[in-house]
Amino acid sequence: MEKTLLKQFTFYDLYAELMDVLNDEERGKLLRRICEYMFEDGEQKELTDKKLIFLWGNIIDYLDVDKHAQLNGKTVRAIRQMKHFNFYRNFYEAVELMEDKQAGQYIKAIYNYALNNVEPSKLSSPVDLYYTLAKRKLELSKIRSSIGKKGGKAERIPVTTEQVNAIQPEGLSSIGMDGFLKNNPQVKNDIYKSSMHLTEGIDWTMLDYELPNSAYKDSKSLYQILTHNKEIIGGSW
Numbered sequence: 114m115e116k117t118l119l120k121q122f123t124f125y126d127l128y129a130e131l132m133d134v135l136n137d138e139e140r141g142k143l144l145r146r147i148c149e150y151m152f153e154d155g156e157q158k159e160l161t162d163k164k165l166i167f168l169w170g171n172i173i174d175y176l177d178v179d180k181h182a183q184l185n186g187k188t189v190r191a192i193r194q195m196k197h198f199n200f201y202r203n204f205y206e207a208v209e210l211m212e213d214k215q216a217g218q219y220i221k222a223i224y225n226y227a228l229n230n231v232e233p234s235k236l237s238s239p240v241d242l243y244y245t246l247a248k249r250k251l252e253l254s255k256i257r258s259s260i261g262k263k264g265g266k267a268e269r270i271p272v273t274t275e276q277v278n279a280i281q282p283e284g285l286s287s288i289g290m291d292g293f294l295k296n297n298p299q300v301k302n303d304i305y306k307s308s309m310h311l312t313e314g315i316d317w318t319m320l321d322y323e324l325p326n327s328a329y330k331d332s333k334s335l336y337q338i339l340t341h342n343k344e345i346i347g348g349s350w
Contacts, residue, residue, distance in 0.1 A: 122151045122179050123191045124200040129224040131168045132217075141208075141216030143168060148205040151180055198227035199254060207243040215240050219247075227251050245282065252280045253310070271302045277312045286317040293317040294335070297324065303336045311339040319346050 128147070132140045143165050149157045150173075160166045175192075182189045191197045204223065208216045215237070222233040222244045236244055274291040281289075290312065294300060304312060320342060324330055327345040332338050338345065 117184050119151055119180065119183050119202065121199045121201045122176065122183075123189060123197050124224065124227075125172075125175060125192065126196040126224075126228050127175070128172055129228060131171060132220065132224070135164070135168075135217070137217030137221075138214040139165060139217065140220060141211070141213030141218075144216050144220045145208060145213065147172070147176065148200075148208055150176060152202055152205050196228050198224075198251065201250060203250065204247055207247065211240065211243070219243055223247050223251070249280045249282075249313075253313075270305065272304050272306060272309050272312070276306075276309065277304075280309075280313055282314070285314070286319075288318050288321060290315075290317055293321050296321050299331075299333050300335050300338065301333050303334055304339070308336060311336070311342075315339065315342060316346070 132143060135143065139162070142160075142162070146157065146160060146165070146169060160169055179189055200223075208219065211219060218233075218236060218240050222236060222240070225231040225233065226248060233244065274289060277290045286292075288296070290302075294302060320338070323346045324338065327341075329338055329341055329345055
């Protein structure tokens, strides 16, 4: 029988409050313990630090409820009275690439942003890269959550430049979506929140340069252009 692997779990503000009393290395160790408990099978190595053991005892019940609900195919309902966000398996994969001290800096940056919208002042490498990738995933999650709460009413409102920029890697393009549309006034922004994923990782500068030479030079649909982005910049015409 195929084993059920959790893809995410609910990270409550309680966890953040407890982690705030720890230094980076201790915070990283507690995070690693949480991730191993939620994402790995079998027994985990027991904590030996008395402080971490105490803090672990204050969160294990919440983790248990989340984990067993998912393993039994039930819908996980987050405790509404507590602020929270989804901690994804992909974040754990990043933790596995870091030392405990780095992991401690990583999770603090994530929960400060996800819970309080506070950006870290400065992060060392490679923590800065892993945080940027996690932030993009959290941004997309917020957008999808907003769509669900509004029942799709905002579905026909095109996404804004600000929304697109929020999920783009810095330095990828010098002109951005706004510059691309200004340079190509015939193109209509028909990208809505349901299709916003098409804008991820787009090099708008390269797309602007290659579009006039492509089979889609007369296209008036940004949706059509982005769905054929690789073809356009790859020069397969």
